[in-house]
Amino acid sequence: MIQEKGKPIVSKKIIKILGDDFVEHTDDIAVEEPLQISIGVLKVGSPINNKDISITMRTPGHDRDLAIGFLFTEGIIMASHQIKRVILDENSVNVQLNDSENLDLSKLERHVYTSSSCGVCGKASIEAIKTVCRIPLSSPIFQxxxxxxxxxxxxxxxxxxxxxxxxxxxxxxxxxxxxxxxxxxxxxxxxxxxxxxxxxxxxxxxxxxxxxxxxxxxxxxxxxxxxxxxxxxxxxxxxxxxxxxxxxxxxxxxxxxxxxxxxxxxxxxxxxxxxxx
Structure with missing residues (x-):
């Protein structure tokens, strides 16, 4: 199997059964790889204290958005201004937050591994799923x-x-x-x-x-x-x-x-x- 770095699709030689015939064929397969998500807070004059948040199995591409969206839906961040920079590697994303951020990670009760089929599977308890939303929400009227x-x-x-x-x-x-x-x-x-x-x-x-x-x-x-x-x-x-x-x-x-x-x-x-x- 030949895979280009960061590509969402790989090609693999397979055998297809068509009726009674065996046919060699090259098939495209969606890539599944681990992504390590971590965060750090930039403190003036202090080393960055990084914390691993999750390893999720994902398809490469838009990893920066994935990490930011994950941190938002977990209730860790709530706005883009909290983010100082995002460092991307092949299978890791480190989101570095501004010096002013004081994070409370005590409610983030997620096991290190999260399967690609179900993000809830990594939760330590059903109560940990009920994330509190901190953005103002409305009840829109449209049809x-x-x-x-x-x-x-x-x-x-x-x-x-x-x-x-x-x-x-x-x-x-x-x-x-x-x-x-x-x-x-x-x-x-x-x-x-x-x-x-x-x-x-x-x-x-x-x-x-x-x-x-x-x-x-x-x-x-x-x-x-x-x-x-x-x-x-x-x-x-x-x-x-x-x-x-x-x-x-x-x-x-x-x-x-x-x-x-x-x-x-x-x-x-x-x-x-x-x-x-």
């Missing part, structure tokens, strides 16, 4: 045409370059309420794809995202709804099913939650008032 919603899967499919080549990756996409695509990220981890978007918009000082729509290529899990709520998102659509806890979280945070979305149908689980029926 989306019901047929516009059915157009989002086709838009996402056209933009998913890695998925179209490999078939083995998740995506998160952000739209404005007019239905225009604002950002899209792909990753082997559902939570990573969303953190990459949140990290991008945090850096651009666009939070809260209370006038935006989030589309997820897979199921709507509790942690994805929680991350969206942290960013002020009140409209979530997913190709797959929501979990019961995701529905409860959506109700708690006044989020419109849609599941089983395709070009012909979808289910509305919460917040139907934001959809023109």
């Amino acid at each position: 989306i045409e019901k047929n516009l919603i059915k157009s989002f899967p086709s838009i996402l499919q056209q933009e998913q370059n890695i998925f179209n080549n490999t078939g083995g990756i998740h995506a998160a996409a952000l739209f404005n309420i007019q239905g225009e695509l604002i950002a899209m990220r792909e990753d082997v981890g559902r939570h990573n794809a969303l953190d990459k978007i949140i990290g991008q918009v945090l850096t651009e000082d666009l939070l809260p995202l209370d006038q935006h729509l989030l589309f997820l290529s897979g199921r709507a899990s509790f942690e994805l709804v929680q991350k969206a709520a942290m960013a002020g998102i009140h409209f979530i659509m997913a190709v797959g099913a929501p979990s019961s806890l995701a529905v409860e979280m959506a109700l708690e945070h006044d989020i419109t939650l849609i599941g089983f979305l395709n070009k012909t149908r979808y289910n509305i689980y919460t917040g139907s008032n934001r959809i023109k029926i």
Whole structure:
């Protein structure tokens, strides 16, 4: 297997079974590699005291946004001005914060390893998941045409370059309420794809995202709804099913939650008032 540094796709020789025939073929595969996320606070006249936060399995690309988004959705940072600089290496990101920052990491109860399939798996307890959001949140009033919603899967499919080549990756996409695509990220981890978007918009000082729509290529899990709520998102659509806890979280945070979305149908689980029926 030949892999270029930092590339999201590798090529590998495989054998395909087509009927009774064996066919040699070169297949594209989505890359999965560990990313070490650490933070440090720049104190004048003192050495940087770095602390390892997490190792997450991710697809290389937009690692800076991933680390920043992760730190935000974990409640460690809340604004871009807290960040002095970000140091990137092949499989590590060190986010260095300003001298004035006093961090309380006592509530960050996450094991060192986090699987790409589920960010919650690394939590020490269910109580540690309930991150407190510190940005001002609103309860926006807007309505989306019901047929516009059915157009989002086709838009996402056209933009998913890695998925179209490999078939083995998740995506998160952000739209404005007019239905225009604002950002899209792909990753082997559902939570990573969303953190990459949140990290991008945090850096651009666009939070809260209370006038935006989030589309997820897979199921709507509790942690994805929680991350969206942290960013002020009140409209979530997913190709797959929501979990019961995701529905409860959506109700708690006044989020419109849609599941089983395709070009012909979808289910509305919460917040139907934001959809023109």
